[in-house]
Amino acid sequence: MEGGFGPIVAFEIFGIPVTQTVTTTWFIMAVLILYSYMATRRMTTVPRTLQNVTEILVDGINGLTRQSMGDKNIGFAPYMGTLIIFIAVANIAGLFGLRPPTADVNTTFALSIMTFLMIHFFGAKSQGTWNYLKGFTEPFTLLLPLNIMGELATPISLAFRLFGNIVGGLIIVNLTYSALGSLSSSLLGISVPLFQVGIPALIHVYFDLFAGILQSFIFAMLTMVFISIAID
């Protein structure tokens, strides 16, 4: 995407462009690793502040996994938790003035391809490869192309849903800031963008917090449901 809302190339390593998306992802990874270390460093039976928050989070994710995948699939909880936490933090990165990595199709497609591979790997593993492949010809052979189309549509819609929501928010937040900036210079006649103070907060709450957290939850939930459908 030329110009517009694409990520800026931060620097190059051996001719490979490293975009803002990659640097922000590294930063988020570092923050999450640091958080995990801090939260689990001195664990006590009666949890204190940071451990308390973490326990609520872990309990919630375990409960969600158990509810949507069943008790026997609780082993998926760590992956789903990682997914939900990473996407949520990435989506709300805009609040801290960073460009959300999930506003880049490369990130969202990487995540949805992981989901796609997991669906089919675990499907083939639990039903046997042959039986699993035979499932594509059900209820009758004529539906084979339709079934394959449906399977391919899953990662596409998963990736674009996340991307579309976040990039949509990104564009509208940018438009609002520039509109408020030009409004304050034309109405007040000063070059200080006074209207940019406070007013955009509402937009941030809806597009960054509401949409961001909702979409991370939806991405992880859909991954869980699709995998558990493939398993049994």
Next chain:
Amino acid sequence: MESTNVLMVFLEWLMSFDRKALILSASAIAAGLSMIAGIGPGVGQGYAAGKGAEAVSKNPDNSKQTTMIMLLGAAVAETSGILALVVALILLFGNPLVDAAGSALIISASAIGAGLSMIAGIGPGIGQGYAAGKGTQGVGDNPELQPAIVRTMFLGQAVAQTTGIYALIVSLVLMFANPLLNHDASAGEVTNLALILAASAIGAGLAMIAGIGPGVGQGYAAGKGAESVAINPQGYKQSTMIMLLGAAVAETSGILALVVSLILLYGNPLVGLEGSAVVIMASAIGAGLAMIAGVGPGIGQGYAAGKGTEAVGKRPKLQAMIVRTMFLGQAVAQTTGIYALIIALVLMFANPLLDLL
């Protein structure tokens, strides 16, 4: 360019007018197009009002509370109408396109594209109105459950607004930060590039009309969510979760439309193409038209989401099975939308028609 066909004659005729007059007349059409969105809130709020009247007649003691919920829900359903009004007012009173530099043809087409895009507001208007009606009915029957019902209703309505907001984004981009004007198309003349970019602007607007579908569908799901909470308050968490999941799937066509629209605006593959300009410009419009198919999957998947929510609300223990059937059905309902996406992408990236010339 030779004036051999009707299209060219029409374009030459357009260009015979003053540049500013052309842009202003396009803005006038666009302001009108934008207001078509008003269909949605009209239908939706009428439904909410009807449900409100019904609820009051059933349970007159709570008429105040019921009326309040009806008004709250209907106010949310008004959003798309207000957004359309804002776009129309911008076009009329603060038109940024009048002073924009660049080809008059592209600017005029962008105005029309901005208006077309807002038509998507029909969907959220109808859907949110349905949710408002169901919420009102629920509160009328079970006034003590008001907080839970209203929460689910608002959450569902917020999700149902999404495609309307996408349409607004495309509309605002076309008006204020138009990437099509960055191309070097000489001002005031009908060049091939100007033609293609103008068609892309209209195509981008047309694609967003798909948003009607998800708006209606997600609103239906939201209404069923509110209803389920009113019937079985214990299942509040589960019904709300299924409502959100089902609505997220129902949004797919709206997102695909947004993607096609953004490709036409920012990464337009048609710009550098060799070949007949008329075929290329028709392809841009065709790609936009194809995406309107998304109306169907949006409504259908939303219906599935609503019924799924209702079923989980009634029998929460069967959640896993219900969700499975719902998802499988929704995946099949998505197929025609994906076909439309394939045709749109073929028209843009691998157009077979250009080889036939």
